Amino acid sequence: MGTRERRQRELGNREQLILETARELIRSEGLLNLQMARIAEKCEYAVGTLYQHFASKEDLLLELTRQDVVEHAELIERLARWRAPPRERIFGIAVADMLFVRRSPDHFRMSQYAFCEVVWTAASAARRQSVLDAEAPIAAIAVGIVNDAVAAGSLDLRGMPAEQVCLGLWALVVGMHNLVHTEGVMHPFAVPDPYRLMCRHLQSLLNGQGWQPYFDVSDDAALDALIQRIFTEVFDEQCCEV
Amino acid sequence: MGTRERRQRELGNREQLILETARELIRSEGLLNLQMARIAEKCEYAVGTLYQHFASKEDLLLELTRQDVVEHAELIERLARWRAPPRERIFGIAVADMLFVRRSPDHFRMSQYAFCEVVWTAASAARRQSVLDAEAPIAAIAVGIVNDAVAAGSLDLRGMPAEQVCLGLWALVVGMHNLVHTEGVMHPFAVPDPYRLMCRHLQSLLNGQGWQPYFDVSDDAALDALIQRIFTEVFDEQCCEV
DNA sequence: TCTTTTTTTGAATTATGTTCAAGAACGGAG
DNA sequence: CTCCGTTCTTGAACATAATTCAAAAAAAGA
Numbered sequence: 001m002g003t004r005e006r007r008q009r010e011l012g013n014r015e016q017l018i019l020e021t022a023r024e025l026i027r028s029e030g031l032l033n034l035q036m037a038r039i040a041e042k043c044e045y046a047v048g049t050l051y052q053h054f055a056s057k058e059d060l061l062l063e064l065t066r067q068d069v070v071e072h073a074e075l076i077e078r079l080a081r082w083r084a085p086p087r088e089r090i091f092g093i094a095v096a097d098m099l100f101v102r103r104s105p106d107h108f109r110m111s112q113y114a115f116c117e118v119v120w121t122a123a124s125a126a127r128r129q130s131v132l133d134a135e136a137p138i139a140a141i142a143v144g145i146v147n148d149a150v151a152a153g154s155l156d157l158r159g160m161p162a163e164q165v166c167l168g169l170w171a172l173v174v175g176m177h178n179l180v181h182t183e184g185v186m187h188p189f190a191v192p193d194p195y196r197l198m199c200r201h202l203q204s205l206l207n208g209q210g211w212q213p214y215f216d217v218s219d220d221a222a223l224d225a226l227i228q229r230i231f232t233e234v235f236d237e238q239c240c241e242v
Numbered sequence: 243m244g245t246r247e248r249r250q251r252e253l254g255n256r257e258q259l260i261l262e263t264a265r266e267l268i269r270s271e272g273l274l275n276l277q278m279a280r281i282a283e284k285c286e287y288a289v290g291t292l293y294q295h296f297a298s299k300e301d302l303l304l305e306l307t308r309q310d311v312v313e314h315a316e317l318i319e320r321l322a323r324w325r326a327p328p329r330e331r332i333f334g335i336a337v338a339d340m341l342f343v344r345r346s347p348d349h350f351r352m353s354q355y356a357f358c359e360v361v362w363t364a365a366s367a368a369r370r371q372s373v374l375d376a377e378a379p380i381a382a383i384a385v386g387i388v389n390d391a392v393a394a395g396s397l398d399l400r401g402m403p404a405e406q407v408c409l410g411l412w413a414l415v416v417g418m419h420n421l422v423h424t425e426g427v428m429h430p431f432a433v434p435d436p437y438r439l440m441c442r443h444l445q446s447l448l449n450g451q452g453w454q455p456y457f458d459v460s461d462d463a464a465l466d467a468l469i470q471r472i473f474t475e476v477f478d479e480q481c482c483e484v
Numbered sequence: 485t486c487t488t489t490t491t492t493t494g495a496a497t498t499a500t501g502t503t504c505a506a507g508a509a510c511g512g513a514g
Numbered sequence: 515c516t517c518c519g520t521t522c523t524t525g526a527a528c529a530t531a532a533t534t535c536a537a538a539a540a541a542a543g544a
Contacts, residue, residue, distance in 0.1 A: 052522080121272075189405045201447070293534080
């Protein structure tokens with residue numbers, strides 16, 4: 001009898017409903033005002049029922065983050081499958097991030113909070129691990145591309161592990177996300193399009209790490225064309241406005 | 243009569259006492275367990291008195307952050323005064339950060355939290371502004387060094403504003419601080435000394451941005467020597483362990 | 485020394501996250 | 515179909531911790 005499975009499916013649906021409701025509330029009232037009682041009320045379940053799914057409010061928040069990370073990873077996976085020179089594929093990570101920010105504008109703001117000691121520690125250990133598990137493929141793909149580059153002779157690691165090369169790229173990207181999503185910090189800089197700037201700096205870093213072929217970062221048209229091309233070729237999207 | 247001034251001084255001292263007590267509690271019990279009542283108890287004032295100084299718990303947290311930023315800025319200011327080639331001075335920012343992390347190991351963990359929407363928004367507008375004001379000199383010094391480099395002919399901006407060049411460097415540094423202080427994220431990478439890695443990637447980025455003279459990042463001895471030299475020459479410190 | 489103003493105090497209030505006893509729904513046995 | 519045990523759901527009650535504010539104390543001024 002499929003009773004057990006049907007029940008399982010229903011529970012899954014309910015969990016998804018709770019999460020979507022939480023997302024809506026965050027969008028409309030801000031993370032600061034997210035309340036368990038409000039989520040319960042809005043999706044017409046008792047507060048206690050929420051705790052059937054999540055050990056705590058922080059646990060719920062981490063699950064939201066995890067789902068975003070999975071979506072993010074799906075974008076990155078397209079780069080793993082893309083047949084293109086390694087340098088274009090590794091650069092594609094920045095383009096994927098631009099697209100992801102457009103699709104999930106709240107993600108980095110929320111994840112900045114979720115990864116803070118205070119929130120992270122307050123979630124269950126199992127949930128934390130599941131977030132880390134969701135992130136692992138992203139790192140793996142980046143490392144894979146670096147290795148491909150080495151194999152293709154377009155990058156010389158000179159003894160540095162591929163993971164450490166990635167960490168530099170990752171730091172640049174994460175740092176820019178952080179700066180962008182931290183209120184008031186970017187303001188004095190008056191940058192029209194911070195993510196385009198991120199792309200440019202990423203190219204500079206790749207140049208500095210010795211990736212072949214060299215890319216002329218002062219050639220705005222070439223950079224825009226590359227971004228545009230990756231958008232359409234890998235993600236079937238127009239790049240237009242952020 | 244100096245009564246007014248004496249009173250002002252006493253209030254300042256009390257505020258400092260409260261902040262130091264909060265710092266100790268964070269160190270010993272973690273940010274998660276910081277409670278206003280505990281702070282009050284430990285420094286032998288009533289809870290209400292804390293609210294004479296800080297509009298909220300978050301306000302207090304931002305003031306702690308602000309004080310750290312001021313200390314950080316003092317380190318960076320030494321680079322502004324240091325007479326050395328621009329490339330060494332801009333690189334010094336990474337060394338200053340290494341030193342600052344050693345002196346205030348809790349800072350970046352705390353500031354990651356403080357700059358989150360949830361905490362940031364819950365503090366008073368005045369306090370937020372004071373934090374931004376404390377950060378301004380750091381950016382100004384970095385921009386100044388970039389301009390010096392251009393003036394000295396060791397960097398060609400090719401039309402990019404100096405602020406935007408800095409933002410790339412800043413993103414790399416901020417990103418690495420974040421990765422280091424986010425539990426579990428660095429673990430799979432097994433990096434022995436992430437801040438040394440940050441230094442290396444910063445040099446790669448400077449190379450990629452075209453800073454002269456070129457620095458060979460695969461020359462470990464040269465990198466260590468430079469870090470060591472900045473430690474002693476600019477900060478009167480040994481670099482040794484982090 | 486008395487009056488007024490300012491400051492301090494901490495018990496009471498408020499806001500929310502979390503629990504758990506009571507009852508409803510379900511599933512299987514007879 | 516009905517009974518009985520099990521599992522799930524409910525939301526009022528509880529627990530915690532931030533914040534307030536009326537009363538008391540201290541300071542300033544006359």
